[in-house]
Amino acid sequence: MDDHPRTPWHALAHRRYLRSAWPWRAAGYLAGGALTGIPVLLVLVLLAAAGAALSPVLVGLPLLALLGLVGVPVAAVERRRLRLVDRTPTGSPTRTPHRTPAEPGLLAWARLRYREQATWRELAYAVLHGLLLWWVDLALVATLLGLPLLLLTTPLQLALAADGEVKVVKLWLVTSYPPAFAIAAAGAVLLPALLRPLGAVAGARAALTRALLAPRERELQGLLAEVTRSRARLVDAFEAERRRIERDLHDGAQQRLVALTMTLGLARLDAPPGPLADRLAAAHDEAGKVLAELRELIHGIHPQVLTDYGLTGALADVAERSAVPVDTDLGTGLPRLPEPVEAAAYFGVCEALANTGKHSGAARAAVTARHTGAALLIAVTDDGRGGADPAAGSGLTGLADRIAVLDGTLTITSPPGGPTVLSLEIPCPVISPTSNP
Template identity: 90%
Template sequence: MDDQPRTPWPALARGRYLRSAWPWRAAGYLAGSALTGIPVLLTLVLLAGAGAVLGPVLVGLPLLALLCLVGVPTGAVERRRLRLVDRTPARTPHRTPHRTPTEPGLMAWARLRYREQATWRELAYAVLHGLLLWWVDLAAVAVLLGLPLLLLTTPLQLALAADGEVKVIKLWLVTSYPAAFACAAAGAVLLPALLHPLGALAGARAALTRALLAPRERELQGLLAEVTRSRARLVHAFEAERRRIERDLHDGAQQRLVALTMILGLARLDAPPGPLADRLATAHDEAGKVLAELRELIHGIHPQVLSDYGLTGALADVAERSAVPVDADLSTALPRLPESVEAAVYFGVCEALANVGKHSGAARAALTARHTGTALRVDVTDDGRGGADPAAGSGLTGLADRIAVLDGTLTITSPPGGPTVLSLEIPCPVTGSPTTCP
């Protein structure tokens, strides 16, 4: 188990704090605050000033609207800076709380940002950071780190002084090397002592940043829902492209091959016996094989029976063509479902029955399919030897991934000696009336 501290606070409780990278991470985080604080302060002052001055003539209104979005880039930069002192593996504090617009364009992006609570939390952080926080961070680094470093370098300062004296931190006048080395010794004692409050301040500063900029639980759920919807859109787009390819092959290349096969067949009948007739016969046979292969390819892309008769007829067709006898319980007609769901279930059952024929040694199999009103459940059972392992390269891993894209689940129960039960369950709405077997 990885027991490394993720933030400065747990690191401070360990005896190895000074020997770790945490003191320098904390110093870098606090010192780097000025690199973002100064630009944020200037931007806030310029936009607010120009917007207030030009507001009466309406020119300043867009500037004031832009002022409200200053926190968005500020939050993005600060979440990245947070990684210096927050090494959470899940990186949840560093994730953006913003959703992706469903429509393209700047206006759609702006409308969404103005409606999100995260935008206003980021604006509050930007104002706080620009007006106060970076000053406090820089002052803390100057006192807690700069003071001992100045004391440590007293002998060097004395050696470089032209008049042979140096005023340490504007308080003590040092004119001899013994006094200079005494100051350096004091700095050597102060440095490790002051690195502890420096780390504590960096931890507090990071906690404030997380509180304002890290996504809330509801926002994380929204982002997860958006990812799920995006994944579903990709699946639907993929299925639509499959259908387009299937139609192009069916209506284009297949029809041309059918015409070519007929022409070669007629030419074969008209040709006199001899080498030409033999070559025409060979070409006719090859064209027939190519046509059969193309039909199999089209069937693999999107089976016509699925389009014509729906999932009920397609599953019945799969059961009839199975190498192992299948008892198909499809007495209750399934409604028309989204194309992506029907295709995933169809190819899933094809894969399952193919595995039954290749690996299980079963004498019979059973297929049941039911729609509960909110979800589709399909079970494939066989009386084989059992012991099915999805990790053994049987195609079940890819099937599980395809079902998961649709927010479904694949469950396999296969004890040694059998029986093996493969269950698919996909939540899906009804899109049409029930279909029957052909």
């Protein structure tokens, strides 16, 4: 049996139900319906009445249009209330089914909402909730919870009564404490007996809310597609920013450092032997090292070879610069692919070869790459000790997320003793024919 029930119905099957928080969650969920139902009823009545009355002078038409969107905020609140009694791991019942408008502005938002089926389901729920459901919720809480609590407090009511008598639930007249305590004992027995029906009612009420307000499978697919497009836009923006930084460093800081290095070199030649010449020599050497580091940094941000020669030349370049000898098999060369695909593949190979040099103890590595016409396939293999764990901070987790945005996959097989194989697959079209380094 599940030790962590996710709904009142699951909790009712648990023997510790009465000792858990679930009865009070159920009571809070049902009682909370009045807190939202009363305002919803008032808003519905006011908008409908004002809109109908003012329609002949056209002023009421916007009010009637607004009436169609009342369910949107009501549903948002109800989904949050649903968390009291619905703790499914996916959280789908409390997820909004609405998409984000492609354009900013209230008009674009309203236009999209009117076209969504979820808006009309939410309006139906708002009408049902305002006119009926909260009344039923309150009546059930008053009956199943209020009645036994009222019986339990009979002695207290008698003590506070000015005339020394109290009429319990308008039925029984009590004038002394023995019958008052007897009624309180009956309430103590009745309370746990009615807490189970209360949980069942809350479960049914939550199921109705979920049926009307939870996103449908098609809506979830649309939301997932929207998230994927949003992540792709973020990746494109990230790549554009990387390119801008690379250009700024290449055309700005690097050129200034080159000029500084040349100036120091000329000053070093003109200076007479002595302490000044030694300091100029040291400064010239340090400027050369800074320039070399800056060029390496620029190369890491976005290598120029990737722009000029495509993935074929870039992979050959990274293999040549690897600390571990690398054999490359690129066939007859790769075609030009979309920039995000080339960048993700390039940095994936860079990360794999960097991990090979740092952690694997490999004597040799190999990079193979092919484009099948529909997808880019890359494999990086090494003959190291194996046992690589991507979750141990290798840097491949973020890369896998980046490739997932492109609908690609990154897999690693690394049994103890090796070999380690990193496989990368990204579906992508060809931009231009094969390019050679």
